[in-house]
Amino acid sequence: MAFRDVLNIEVAAGNGGDGSMSFHRAKYMEKGGPDGGHGGKGGDIILRAIEGVESLERLVGRRKFKAENGAYGEGRLRQGSDGLDVYIEVPVGTTAFDEDSGKVIADLVKVGQEKVIARGGPGGRGNSTFTSSTRQAPRFAELGVPGQKRRVRLELRLIADVGLVGYPNAGKSSLLAATSRANPMIADYPFTTLSPILGVVTRDNQDERFTMADIPGIIEGASEGKGLGLEFLRHISRTRLLVYVLDVTRDPVGELRALQAELTAYDPTLLENVALVALNKVELVEADLATMVEDELATLGLPVLKVSAKEGLGLDELRETIFQMMPDRELWAQRNALEIEPNIVVEAPLTVVFREDPPARGVGIVTTGQNERVWEVHGGGFEERIVRFSRYLEDASEYLGGVFKRQGLYNALKRAGAREGDTVEIGPHRFEYFDEEEGRS
Template sequence: MFYDEVKVSISAGKGGDGCFSFRRAKYEPKGGPDGGNGGRGGDVYIIGDHNKADLTDYYFKPIWKAANGEPGRGSNQHGAGGEDLEMRLPVGTILQDRETGEAIAEVVEDGQRICVMRGGEGGKGNTMFKSSTNQAPREFTLGKPGGGGDFKLVIKTIADVGLIGFPNAGKSTLLNMTTNAHPKTGAYPFTTMFPTVGVLEFPEQYERITLADIPGLIEGASENRGLGHRFLKHVERCKVLLVMIDMQGTDGREPIADIRVLMNELKLYKPGLVRKPILIAANKMDEPDAPENLKILQKKVKEPLFPISCVSDEGFPELKQALLEAVLEVRREEAALLESDEDDAD
């Protein structure tokens, strides 16, 4: 089972209590205060880890807590700070408030470390309250609680290219043939039950892009039918969309109708999705009815169209180069936008 959304309860550590103590020595029966301070509670960090595939660890262990600070002791000994909690998450994971759905933080890079909760301050020992007018203070304070609450962890796959299409359009086969990923393939609906990300290398250009094989889409996905929203939320983070179409028209569906349904579902879920760069891979061109169906598509679609066959490798070089160029263009646009924002901030 693949867990891409789980509920968790997370707490930072409580600060240790301050100590109430007076120095006691053989020849000093009324020694001054020597109560130490409590240690600070541990903080909570989320860390991006490309070795983490899903949220299984957090499904089976939903309660996470950083260590409390140690209490202060006599002889002015301060308590040790609590150990921080580090939650290692798949890259592309968002921490959301469970009640409001508000995004608290997200990890978008491997090794990225974000503090999401601070531990409570340690209490003050009575030594801290000593003054010229109060030589024997009896005041001390307790440690403060750390932050915490109920949250959701949600993976939104980050990939340069999202492969979308009806079940069994050939997305997993394409990913197998072009990248280092090896998703399960088979001739039945929803073979891909969760996103699989592979890397497409371009050694001569010293470039690489990532492709995500996203679970098959069906009509009504925007209303959460089939894999519904679990599919569509992964599309949001992709720079470019590659729509895979079965040119044979399996199960009585026409390729042009498939394209219209896919585009409509994207638009219904979030209108901005159809404004992403979209390429169409006309797959299974080795099938008997494919050439005639291709002629129809060429007349009716405006998106770049690439006839391919996962059996004969037809059209693969052209498609891969087009994907690279589309991704690089988006990267340039994002870099320019970031630079503009930084200039405005200055």
């Protein structure tokens, strides 16, 4: 299966279970108290980062994910069980975007890191919850909330410290193989490397290490889709240091310029990275020529190191220079951290909007010609709250009225000019407005 570093998936968290409307029943007891239990919470969809460079497609395995719903509450105060969460395993370095808003919803940079990308709905409360001194037998319960549904784009960008960039055949994979224990394929034809490979480079007898990413070669015109294109540059966009690998026997200065131009076309900030040049295959040319090229390259402003991946020349110096030039990890991470959208629903503020309802029309419907005065209620969590009782609206109306009053709905309507007898529309439901101070018989 081809290496995939971008993948679109659909996720649906579990719905919350409905609370139960139930009354205790026992022999010799006339009227039992309310004993409806709560519904369970719906399962979450969770991304989890695991080690290794793997194709997103192979790891994720499929495109649609649904977490389990919470179970209904039951009589005898039995609570419904929570729905099971679904874990989606992705390689470290995976970023998740909400396809619709484009916002980053998760950025997994460490092995084991987890992030909920779709929240299961909370369960509804059972009728036993709603008893009060004046309401001893509530004939209503709360419904569960639907789970969050999302279209998510996953993007894999390797988390490597160093990125190797160069033309095909420059010797990137050979350098990775010569400095680490990675075992990339090496051959004398272009585009040998077709997917990113990671290696770990260590300092002798020490714990210090860095990871180095080998990616497919870049050629001039890559930004217009030539060669394997620029998509693999994604994998060096998070490295702390870039190594341009140039073949001394070709046109190193021209190739460096072309590489930088392609990188800029992809993402101009890439050129702000700390970088150096590994001038490779130096054993193939006279020492004088290599030094000449080195001096010429140095005028472009980057440190240059002469190496031969094949003969093992200059590799210790290259490794040491990388260790010395490497920007501090913490500082770098702070500077490059993505802004992650908090996965919470922000409640819109309460607004009431006046609307003259058009008279009803249609076959067999007699219109009075008199428009109803209607107030639409938006925000403040009112629409969300009312649908949680829509199955029991009549029985719950007195309870809801109390809640709405405490939350300032009637005040807001009154201030806006609502009159006794007006209709109040909240989501799919309608009520008659009455003015408390004018009293109600």
